[in-house]
Amino acid sequence: MSAALDHAPDWTIPQSWERYTDTEHQTWTTLYERQAALLPNRACNDFLAGLKALDFYSGGIPDFRRLSEKLMRLTGWQVVAVPGLVPEEVFFEHLANRRFPAGNFIRRPDQLDYLEEPDVFHDVFGHVPMLTNPIFADYMQAYGQGGLRAQQFGHLGNLARLYWYTVEFGLLNTQEGLRIYGAGIVSSRTETIFALDDPSPNRIGFNLKRVLRTPYRIDDFQQNYFVIDSLQSLLDETVQTDFAPLYAALNDLPEITIAAIGPEDRVFTHGTQHYAATR
Ligand code: HBI
Ligand code: FE
Numbered sequence: 001m002s003a004a005l006d007h008a009p010d011w012t013i014p015q016s017w018e019r020y021t022d023t024e025h026q027t028w029t030t031l032y033e034r035q036a037a038l039l040p041n042r043a044c045n046d047f048l049a050g051l052k053a054l055d056f057y058s059g060g061i062p063d064f065r066r067l068s069e070k071l072m073r074l075t076g077w078q079v080v081a082v083p084g085l086v087p088e089e090v091f092f093e094h095l096a097n098r099r100f101p102a103g104n105f106i107r108r109p110d111q112l113d114y115l116e117e118p119d120v121f122h123d124v125f126g127h128v129p130m131l132t133n134p135i136f137a138d139y140m141q142a143y144g145q146g147g148l149r150a151q152q153f154g155h156l157g158n159l160a161r162l163y164w165y166t167v168e169f170g171l172l173n174t175q176e177g178l179r180i181y182g183a184g185i186v187s188s189r190t191e192t193i194f195a196l197d198d199p200s201p202n203r204i205g206f207n208l209k210r211v212l213r214t215p216y217r218i219d220d221f222q223q224n225y226f227v228i229d230s231l232q233s234l235l236d237e238t239v240q241t242d243f244a245p246l247y248a249a250l251n252d253l254p255e256i257t258i259a260a261i262g263p264e265d266r267v268f269t270h271g272t273q274h275y276a277a278t279r
Pocket of ligand 1: 091102103118159160163
């Protein structure tokens with residue numbers, strides 16, 4: 001352990017599962033029960049299948065050692081405990097090596113509906129079920145590898161947008177209508193409802209360059225959700241794209257105003273269950 005820091009150089013710490021209090025376990029269970037009741041027909045099938053496979057329900061806050069054993073068998077991923085947000089390059093390095101960094105703390109009972117920093121419920125309930133899906137597991141590792149490259153090009157900010165509009169707030173188009181796969185939505189009761197039901201946000205067909213040009217805000221519901229046609233298409237586009245010329249092109253293109261709709265945007269209109277794209 002390095003003297004000055006209370007974490008390893010890769011920012012991992014022991015989860016100290018034995019130290020959680022009954023109140024903290026109860027907070028997990030309360031949050032779990034709320035979301036488990038809300039997510040059928042809202043979260044995508046891949047998320048629901050992952051949630052079932054990992055069986056988070058019994059026993060409160062999951063023990064990362066047992067969770068990582070299950071996850072390792074499924075897709076080679078593991079969950080490592082960190083004290084909170086870690087520096088970008090540390091985060092990317094973990095993802096590139098199939099390690100998901102999860103906060104080991106949980107919100108207080110009076111913070112059930114919102115907190116700034118990702119806690120163990122956001123990280124483990126929100127992010128980990130999708131990591132049981134082999135395609136998404138590959139995407140997250142490819143994202144981590146891409147992040148390490150983006151730093152060399154000085155385009156970390158652009159790549160953070162890709163993470164934000166897919167891993168955190170992504171929607172999936174299905175025969176039954178739009179479904180949620182983004183962790184930031186699926187771990188939030190209020191945004192789970194807002195993202196699919198509220199007419200106010202834009203729901204735009206995913207386009208990589210468009211997403212890289214679109215800022216986001218972190219302190220309120222999203223004004224834009226981007227919709228992918230399949231996890232495979234997201235993985236293919238990310239893995240097959242040579243980001244160097246894309247970053248070069250972005251240098252000459254202005255950002256897109258956060259709530260604006262562009263002429264090439266494929267807009268999913270609210271109201272029709274199937275959100276048939278209007279153009
Ligand atoms: N650290 N623990 C943690 N969790 C995150 O989701 C996270 C992070 N550091 C940086 C970060 N996310 C974002 O900037 C990503 O876009 C890289
Ligand atoms: Fe997150």
